[in-house]
Amino acid sequence: MVTTGGAPTVETIAERAGVSIASVSRVLNGHGGRPDTVTRVERAAAELGYVPNAVARSLKGGRSMQLTFAMQDIGNPVYVSMVREIQAITKAHGYRLLLHSTDAVVEDELAVLRSLADRTSDGLVICPLRITPEHLEALRTAAQPVVVIGSLPEDAPVDSVRADSVTGAEKAVRHLVETGRRRIAFVNGPADTVPGHNRQRGYRRALADCGLGLDPSLVATTDFTIEAGVRAVHELLEADPSVDAVFCANDQLALGAAQALHTRGRRIPEDVAVVGMDDTSLARASWPLLTSVDLGSAERGRIAAEMLLARITERDSSSRAPVRSETVTPRLVVRASSGPVRRGAEEETR
C-alpha cells in the first residue's frame, strides 16, 4: 500500500522483502536474523537505495547525533584551529557539527543556550566573550551538556577549558626582556572582555615579575583588529619614540603593529620587536614571521570536544563525574619578529 513515489522507508522494504518492518529494522542495524531474511532485506534496501530517516531515528532514540559550536565570529582565525579540531573529533564519533556565529551579541549567545532544549543538538561548546549573570543562569539550566571555552567563575557548574593568558603574557614579556627590550608597549583589545581583561593582568604581572615599572602611556586599549593595531601603534610611537617592543593581545593587532612600524621605517626586529598572541595562521602570514604566544586553541578545542563527548556518554550510565576545569599551558613560538637580531630561521621553544 505504500508504493507511492516518496522516499523508501522501512515499510517499503518490508513489503518488497516480504517481512515485517521490525525485521527490516533489526537487519539494518545488525541485530541478527535468519540468513535468508538478512539477504532479502539487504537486497531490497540496496535496490531501493534506502537511506534511514535520521529525523525519525532521532525522535525515537532521543539523540540527534549533532553537536553545536558557538563562537563570536567565523572570520577570526583563532577559531579556525578550534573548529578544525572539534570537527575532527565529533566526526570521528559519528556526530555532525552545527556552527553558530553569535557576532558577540549576548542575546544571541543566550538564545543558543536556550535552544539546546529543542533537542536539535546533543551538546554545545561555546566561547563566550563576556560572562553575565544571565549567562550563568542559562548555563545552569541548560537542557544539554555544555562545555565553555574560556574563563568562568570558580563555582560555575559547567565544564570548561581555559587558556592561561597570564602565563602566556608573562612568557612573551620575559622573552622580550631577555632579548634586551626595556620599553615594552602593550596593545590590548577591549578591557571589559574576558580575554582583554586577562591579557592586561598578564602584562602587568609580567612587568612586575621582571622588575620593570608599568608605564600607562605605553598601554593602548582598542579593538581586536588589524586596523586598530595600526592606529594604536602610530599613536604610541608619536607619543613616545623610545618604544623598542610591542606586545599585542592578539595576532591581528600584531599584524597592524607591524604595518605601522614598516610604514614609519622602523625595522622589525632590529628597532622594534613585535609579539602577538594566539599563534594563528596570521603569524605565518606576516613578514617578518611573527613571534606569537600559542594559547593552545587547537588543544582547547580538542579537550572541549572530548569533555563534551564524555558528558554525553555519561548521560546513559547514570554516574555523574564532578565538574572539570582544565587549563592549557601556553607556549611561546619565537619567530623572526622578535628573535635575536639578524636571525632569520624560525625557532620554536616549549
Next chain:
Amino acid sequence: MVTTGGAPTVETIAERAGVSIASVSRVLNGHGGRPDTVTRVERAAAELGYVPNAVARSLKGGRSMQLTFAMQDIGNPVYVSMVREIQAITKAHGYRLLLHSTDAVVEDELAVLRSLADRTSDGLVICPLRITPEHLEALRTAAQPVVVIGSLPEDAPVDSVRADSVTGAEKAVRHLVETGRRRIAFVNGPADTVPGHNRQRGYRRALADCGLGLDPSLVATTDFTIEAGVRAVHELLEADPSVDAVFCANDQLALGAAQALHTRGRRIPEDVAVVGMDDTSLARASWPLLTSVDLGSAERGRIAAEMLLARITERDSSSRAPVRSETVTPRLVVRASSGPVRRGAEEETR
C-alpha cells in the same frame, strides 16, 4: 499521567491547562482559540518553560530547517566571507547552518551529497574542488536541492554560482601591464583543480590580450599555501632575476611571494609588484597591503544561499524553475603592493 521528570511536552501542558494537546498545539502556533484557552495554555507553557521538540516537528513537517555548507577546508579564508554571508541569510530565514569540511577528499564530498537523503538537511551548498563523473551522478540524484559554488559542465542539472577567474586574471595582468610591468610571473596552485585550471587559462588569455608572449619559465605550479608561494618565488627569481611582477592565483601564495621578496631584499612594489586573488582578509594582513582580485566570495555565498532558499520554497508550489547558473564579475582591488610607485593609501577600483 505524564507527570514524569522529563522535559515538558504538549501533553504536559495539556494536562496542566486542562485542554487537549490539539488545542495546545494550535495556541502555540497562533492558530486561534478562545481567549480563555489561549491564556491558560500560554501560562502553562511559560510556567513549565516549554520548548517545542524540533525533531518531532521536523518529522511531522518533513523539513528539518537546517541547511548544509560543505567546503574544502575551514582554515582557508576564502570561505570565511562565504560562510558569513550564507549564515546570515539562512539564519534570517529561520534555518540553522551545518558546516562540513571535506578536506578535499572526493569520497567525503560524495558522502555529503548522499547524506542529503537522511532528511537532516533541507538543502546543500557545496564547493567542490574537482568535478568527477561520480560528482555529476550524485548531483543528479541528490535527494534535496543543491547549489554548487564553482564551475560545472553546461548540462549539469544543478544551480550554480561561479567566479569569473578568467576575467579576474585578465584584470590583474592588465593592471600590471598598465603600471609598466613586463616580466609577469604566475604562481598557481594545482592545475588539475577547477580554480587552478581556470586561473591558468585566465593568465594565458590575459597575456595574449595584452600582446605579451607566454614564457613558460615564468609559471610555477604548486600548492595553494603560503609556504609554497615562498618556495616558488625564490626559485623563479633564482632562475630569472628580471621578474618585475608576480601574479598569484591566491592570497596565500601572494603572501608567500611577498615574504620571499622581502627576504631577498626586493622592494614591493618598486622592484616587484605582487597581486593576489580572492581578496581575503589576508590582503589586509600583508605589508604592503596586497592588491587582489575580489572574485566575489561574499556575493557568491549570498547568491548561492538565495538560490537554495528559492528551490526549497519552490518545493511546495509544484512549479519548477529552470536551472540557473550565475557568474559573479570580479573586481580588482588595488592596494599598495602594486599601486603606482610611492603611493601608500589604499585605493579601490570597480
Next chain:
DNA sequence: GGTGTTGCTGGAAACGTTTACAGAATGGTT
C-alpha cells in the same frame, strides 16, 4: 513424544508534534 531451550519473527506501542475531521458550544437570526 513430551519438554525445555534457543533464535526469529510480527504486532503494536512509543518518541512529540501537527492536522483532518467530526462534534460541541456559541451567537445571531428568523
Next chain:
DNA sequence: AACCATTCTGTAAACGTTTCCAGCAACACC
C-alpha cells in the same frame, strides 16, 4: 423556540523509526 452559521474543541491519525513482548518454529535432550 427553532434554526443556521460560526467558532472552537477533542479524538485520532500520521510522520518513520526502534524496541518490547508474545508467539512460534526448530532443535536437542531426556
